[in-house]
Amino acid sequence: MKTDIKLAGVGGQGILSIATVLGEAATAAGLQLKQAEVHGMSQRGGDVQSDLRLSTEAIFSDQIPLGEADLILSMEPMEALRYLPWLAPDGAVVTASKPFVNIPNYPDEAALLAELDQLPKVTRMDIDAVAKDLAVPRSANMVLLGMAAHHIGILSPDELRGAIRTVFARKGAQVVEDNLKAFDAGYEGIQ
Amino acid sequence: MLQKRLLLGDEAVALGALHAGLSGVYAYPGTPSTEITEYIQQDPLARERGVRSRWCTNEKTAMEAALGMSYAGKRALVCMKHVGMNVCADAFVNAAVTGVKGGLVVVAADDPSMHSSQNEQDSRFYGQFALVPILEPSDQQECYDMMSDAFRLSEEVRLPVLLRLVTRLSHSRAAVAAGTPQPENPLAPDGERTRWVLLPGNAKRQYAALVERQPDLLRRSENSRHNRLTTGRGLGVIACGIAYNYVREVLPEGVSLLKVSQYPLPAAQIRTLADVSDRILVVEDGQPFVEERVKALLGADYPVSGRLDGSLPRTGELNPDNVAAAFGLPGAELRPKALNLAPRPPQLCQGCGHRDVYAALNRVLPDYPDARVFGDIGCYTLGALPPFTAIDTCVDMGASITMAKGAADAGVHPAVAVIGDSTFTHSGMTSLLDAVNDKAAITVILSDNLTTAMTGGQDSAGTHKYEAICLALGVEREHLHVVVPLPKNMEEITRIIREELEYKGVSVIIPQRECMQTLARKQRQKKAQ
Numbered sequence: 001m002k003t004d005i006k007l008a009g010v011g012g013q014g015i016l017s018i019a020t021v022l023g024e025a026a027t028a029a030g031l032q033l034k035q036a037e038v039h040g041m042s043q044r045g046g047d048v049q050s051d052l053r054l055s056t057e058a059i060f061s062d063q064i065p066l067g068e069a070d071l072i073l074s075m076e077p078m079e080a081l082r083y084l085p086w087l088a089p090d091g092a093v094v095t096a097s098k099p100f101v102n103i104p105n106y107p108d109e110a111a112l113l114a115e116l117d118q119l120p121k122v123t124r125m126d127i128d129a130v131a132k133d134l135a136v137p138r139s140a141n142m143v144l145l146g147m148a149a150h151h152i153g154i155l156s157p158d159e160l161r162g163a164i165r166t167v168f169a170r171k172g173a174q175v176v177e178d179n180l181k182a183f184d185a186g187y188e189g190i191q
Numbered sequence: 192m193l194q195k196r197l198l199l200g201d202e203a204v205a206l207g208a209l210h211a212g213l214s215g216v217y218a219y220p221g222t223p224s225t226e227i228t229e230y231i232q233q234d235p236l237a238r239e240r241g242v243r244s245r246w247c248t249n250e251k252t253a254m255e256a257a258l259g260m261s262y263a264g265k266r267a268l269v270c271m272k273h274v275g276m277n278v279c280a281d282a283f284v285n286a287a288v289t290g291v292k293g294g295l296v297v298v299a300a301d302d303p304s305m306h307s308s309q310n311e312q313d314s315r316f317y318g319q320f321a322l323v324p325i326l327e328p329s330d331q332q333e334c335y336d337m338m339s340d341a342f343r344l345s346e347e348v349r350l351p352v353l354l355r356l357v358t359r360l361s362h363s364r365a366a367v368a369a370g371t372p373q374p375e376n377p378l379a380p381d382g383e384r385t386r387w388v389l390l391p392g393n394a395k396r397q398y399a400a401l402v403e404r405q406p407d408l409l410r411r412s413e414n415s416r417h418n419r420l421t422t423g424r425g426l427g428v429i430a431c432g433i434a435y436n437y438v439r440e441v442l443p444e445g446v447s448l449l450k451v452s453q454y455p456l457p458a459a460q461i462r463t464l465a466d467v468s469d470r471i472l473v474v475e476d477g478q479p480f481v482e483e484r485v486k487a488l489l490g491a492d493y494p495v496s497g498r499l500d501g502s503l504p505r506t507g508e509l510n511p512d513n514v515a516a517a518f519g520l521p522g523a524e525l526r527p528k529a530l531n532l533a534p535r536p537p538q539l540c541q542g543c544g545h546r547d548v549y550a551a552l553n554r555v556l557p558d559y560p561d562a563r564v565f566g567d568i569g570c571y572t573l574g575a576l577p578p579f580t581a582i583d584t585c586v587d588m589g590a591s592i593t594m595a596k597g598a599a600d601a602g603v604h605p606a607v608a609v610i611g612d613s614t615f616t617h618s619g620m621t622s623l624l625d626a627v628n629d630k631a632a633i634t635v636i637l638s639d640n641l642t643t644a645m646t647g648g649q650d651s652a653g654t655h656k657y658e659a660i661c662l663a664l665g666v667e668r669e670h671l672h673v674v675v676p677l678p679k680n681m682e683e684i685t686r687i688i689r690e691e692l693e694y695k696g697v698s699v700i701i702p703q704r705e706c707m708q709t710l711a712r713k714q715r716q717k718k719a720q
Contacts, residue, residue, distance in 0.1 A: 010535065023197055027366065033197070036363040038306070044570070046537030061440040062363035062433075065511040067523030081529035089524075102538070104577075107531035115531050 002055035003154040004064045006083045009075030010100050011048050014141040017167075018073065019050050021145060025155050025163035026054045036062040045102055047079055054154050071151050075144060076100045077112055077124065084119075092121035092151040096144060098128055123147050130185050139182035146186025157187055198367045200360035203331045204270075204298060205230035207338025212373040214265035214293070215243035217253035219617060220646035221272030222307040223361035224300035228270055229649075236372055246643070248652040249588075249617040250275035254282040254297070258351075261295040262387065264379030266342050273301040274308060276317045278588065278618070283351065287321040288389060288397045290349040292381045294342030300356040303476050303508035307645075309568070309587070311506065313477035318353035318454065322401050324408050325353045325454040326417065327432035331365040333452065337417070339373070344411070348404060357476045359508065360433050409455050417452035420460050426518075427468025429461065429485065431475040437514040438474055456484055465489050472517060473497035476509045536576055544704035545571040547676035548609070548638050549579040551684045556581075559692060562605045563598060567591035567619070569611035570645045571638055582609060589618025596622070596631040605692040608635045613643040616653040620660060623697070627665035632695045634688070637661070638676075640706040648709040661699045670694055676702035 005022070009015040019035055026033045036051040051064045066085050072093045074080035080095035087093065093116065099109055116122055125147060131140040142164065149157045164183055168176045198206065205227045208216070218228040231237045232244045243260075247253035250271045257267035269279070276283065276299050283297060299314035318325035326341050328334045337354065345352040385393045412418060427447040430438040435450045442448070449464045451457065465471060473482040473495065482497035489495060496502040502517045503509065512522060539546050548571070556562045566572055566582030567590060574581045584594055591608035599606040610619050615637055626633055639657055643649040653660060661671050670691060674684050684702070691698035 011537065023364065027195075027197060032366075034363055034365045036359055037199075038362070044537040044540060044573070045535075047535040059365075060436040061511040062359050062365075062436065063510050065440070065515070065523070067525050078532060079535075081532050084526045084529050087526055103533055103535055105533045107533060112531040115529060 001154055002053065002057070002059075003071065003152055004069045005052040005054070005071045005073055005152070006064060006069040006086050007050040007052055007073050008079040008083055009048055010079065010102070011045050013075040013100070015048060015050055015075055018141050018145050019052055021142075021160065021163045021167050022052055022054070022152075022155070024167050025159045028163060028166070029155060029159055031056060031154060032059050034059045034062050047082060049079075049083065056154070071148060073144065073148050075141060077116055078107060081112065081115065090121070092123070093119055094123045094144065094148040094151060096127045096140070097124040098126050121151075125186070125189060127186065130189065131182055134181055134185055136178040136182050139179045142179045142182035143186035143189075146183040147189065149183075149187050195366045195368050197364050198331055198335075199226055199362060199364050200328070200331050200334045200356060201226035201300070201362070202230045203334035203367045204338060204354070204356070205234070206367070206369055207335040208268045208296065208342075209234060209237055209242065210370060210372045211294070211339040211342045212266050212375045213242055213268055214375045215257065215260045216268045216270065217247050217257040218270040219247050219250050219253055219275060220643050220649045221275055221300070222646055223302060223358040224270045224272045224275075224298065224356070225646045225649070226361070227298060240375065246649050246652070250279040251282055254279035254286070257295055258282060258286050258289075258291070261291040261293040262381050263293065264381070265293040265376045266295075267293060268296050268298065270298045271300070272308065273299050273312050273314050274310065274587070275299070276314050280317065283317065284321045285389060286351045287323045287401060288394060289387050290397070290401075291345055291351055292349070292379070293376050294345035295351045296338065296341045296345060296354055297351055298354045298356060300358070300361045301477055302358050304358070306358050309585070311477065313480050314353065314355050315454065315477070315480045318355070321351070322405060323350045323353055324348065324411070325355060327355045327452050327454070328360065329432050329435040329450070329452060330360070331363070331367050333417070334360065335367050335369060337452075340417075348408060348411070350401075350404070355432065357433050357508070405455070409458065412453045412455050412457045413459050415453040415457070418450065418457045418460060420449045420464060421447065422464070422467045423447045424467070425469055427464045427471045429464070429471060429473045429481060431473075431481055433476055434474040434509055434514070437509050437511050440511045441515040441518060441520060443518055443520065451481065456481060458488055461485060461488055465493060470494035470496065472502060474503065474509065474514055474517065537573060538576065539570060539573050540707045542707045543570070544640055544676040544702055545574065545638055547678060547681070547684070548636060548702050549574045549581040550678075551676070551681060551688060552581055552607070552636070553579060554681070554685050555688045555692070559605050561603070562607060562692070563595075563603050564607045564609060565591040565595040565598070567608070567610040567614050569614050571609060571611055574609065588614050589622050592619050592622035592626060592633070592635055595633045595635070596626045596629065599631045599633050600629070604632055606633045607692075608633060610635065610637055611644070612637065612639040612641065612653060612657060613651040615657070616651065616660075620664060623661065623666070623699070624664045626697045630696050633697055634691045635697065635699045637699055637701045639701050639703040641703070642706045642709045644706045644708065648706060648712065657701055661701075666697055666699050670696065670698040671701075672699070673701045673703055676704050
């Protein structure tokens with residue numbers, strides 16, 4: 001069994017914290033894992049992506065082959081669309097719905113969301129608004145992870161919650177609670 | 192039981208080196224190699240042992256200091272991105288002629304596809320050029336395991352060993368099983384002056400000895416546990432370093448496979464592979480280094496394919512898709528690219544001082560239609576992109592000042608150089624001295640953000656010393672200015688730029704303001720305390 005996840009976003013949005021939680025959960029569950037990251041110049045307001053591969057068997061390539069991602073998990077709707085060629089035929093897209101506009105030629109928002117909604121399995125939510133409503137504005141990425149938990153077959157929601165506890169433990173009990181609250185809101189929001 | 196940790200390839204190299212008894216790491220930051228040194232800088236064992244790990248001024252100073260530590264009998268590591276090999280080549284090549292005492296491992300992290308680089312040169316050519324062994328791990332575990340092998344090999348053959356990484360290994364994470372740390376070597380400086388004083392008489396002997404050692408290096412490659420042949424029928428595949436992973440990801444049944452992770456190339460194993468196969472496909476990331484040598488080894492009649500015949504793309508990194516295509520495997524039916532999609536290039540941070548520098552230049556230079564702006568390597572290279580579109584060249588570390596000088600020599604005026612603080616100490620100081628000695632009519636903007644920003648905010652070698660350095664190199668006091676790049680100071684900055692463009696000699700303007708990223712990080716750390 002395997003789950004290949006394409007993580008996407010704009011530099012500074014926190015996709016690597018999502019990867020850290022998934023990595024922790026996978027390690028605790030005894031899964032094989034490879035995670036290719038992007039560092040360096042591309043972090044500065046540009047598009048960033050990370051390939052995260054989880055499996056019960058040995059994983060060879062650090063990069064996900066085209067057409068094999070089970071999930072595109074994106075902090076930004078246009079960035080979700082960027083990786084469609086990697087999405088498996090039955091793959092899911094879970095994305096934040098609010099555009100991050102820092103380029104002059106950003107596409108028309110309505111057309112962009114309409115294109116997203118044509119995909120067979122897509123879930124989108126204004127995760128910033130949800131996190132703000134919960135008074136945990138810095139945990140929007142955990143709202144997204146909660147939404148994605150429905151599509152990460154290889155890890156259970158409880159395993160992900162456990163990893164959130166471990167990863168954020170050194171930042172204190174309040175931060176752990178904030179992130180769990182955000183995760184649960186994302187998870188329940190799309191049931 | 193061995194303890195497993197999730198590590199980047201870079202971090203696995205760092206931990207492997209520490210556990211092999213490392214005494215010092217010498218490096219200049221460069222993507223994708225930076226995390227090796229950063230890992231050692233924060234590692235508890237390294238701190239306890241006092242492993243030397245501060246950043247160096249450039250790759251050449253790094254290589255020479257590491258050679259000095261090796262001379263003293265201890266194990267030393269040098270880390271850099273691939274283009275750093277160009278900077279340290281003099282020291283690297285001659286370290287093979289002197290040879291080493293304590294193990295000396297040089298890590299070059301190549302960047303095929305140029306994710307953060309200006310070329311995709313393949314460091315294996317440098318290893319072969321210098322006649323030293325090369326190791327090329329394929330995964331994170333091998334990154335760890337090969338470090339102890341590399342140091343041992345270096346001490347056994349008394350040569351530097353080159354370890355080659357690529358971006359996808361440096362910056363990919365996987366579980367790594369670590370062993371127990373070995374002790375450091377004792378201090379034991381070498382006494383053999385005839386090895387270390389490379390006067391022609393000594394150098395001739397040393398070089399002859401280096402050439403004579405090659406059959407031993409080859410024998411070690413043939414017997415290395417890192418080079419493994421499994422035989423099948425029909426197609427024979429040579430997979431080098433990380434290429435092995437892509438091959439294993441898509442490997443068709445029954446083919447023969449030679450995994451190559453140690454060089455010089457194991458020629459006997461390649462001949463065996465050729466004997467059991469009807470043709471050979473070479474899969475390697477970077478340039479067709481192995482492919483050319485295999486062709487030479489097997490002769491023109493033996494069919495060899497790879498990057499040279501178009502079976503694999505001639506440029507760019509490997510991935511599971513282009514490797515599958517090289518095997519003739521059908522690709523999956525793909526979704527078309529999205530319609531509502533625009534490129535999102537990186538950009539200078541909001542509030543960054545470099546922005547104010549380019550805003551000022553763009554206010555002044557329209558009045559000088561013949562002006563040219565020579566850029567350099569750093570965050571500020573992004574000034575080439577909209578909305579600034581403010582620089583005309585960017586070639587290599589330090590080239591801004593020297594190219595501006597050469598263009599000024601030819602008659603270009605105004606000739607402006609834009610260089611960052613860390614790039615200036617890396618390779619710009621000698622350029623400035625040339626310009627001063629020639630009284631070249633150039634205006635140098637030394638944009639100082641008090642850090643090596645592009646690679647994530649490492650210490651910059653000359654922080655708080657730039658005025659003193661410029662004066663000492665002979666820049667005249669009245670043509671050296673320090674300004675604070677903020678919108679409120681725009682009038683002052685543009686006035687100074689205008690005045691200095693009119694001066695027919697070397698002017699240096701230092702816009703000085705801390706990087707937004709390091710400033711924010713310091714504030715976060717303060718808040719956390």
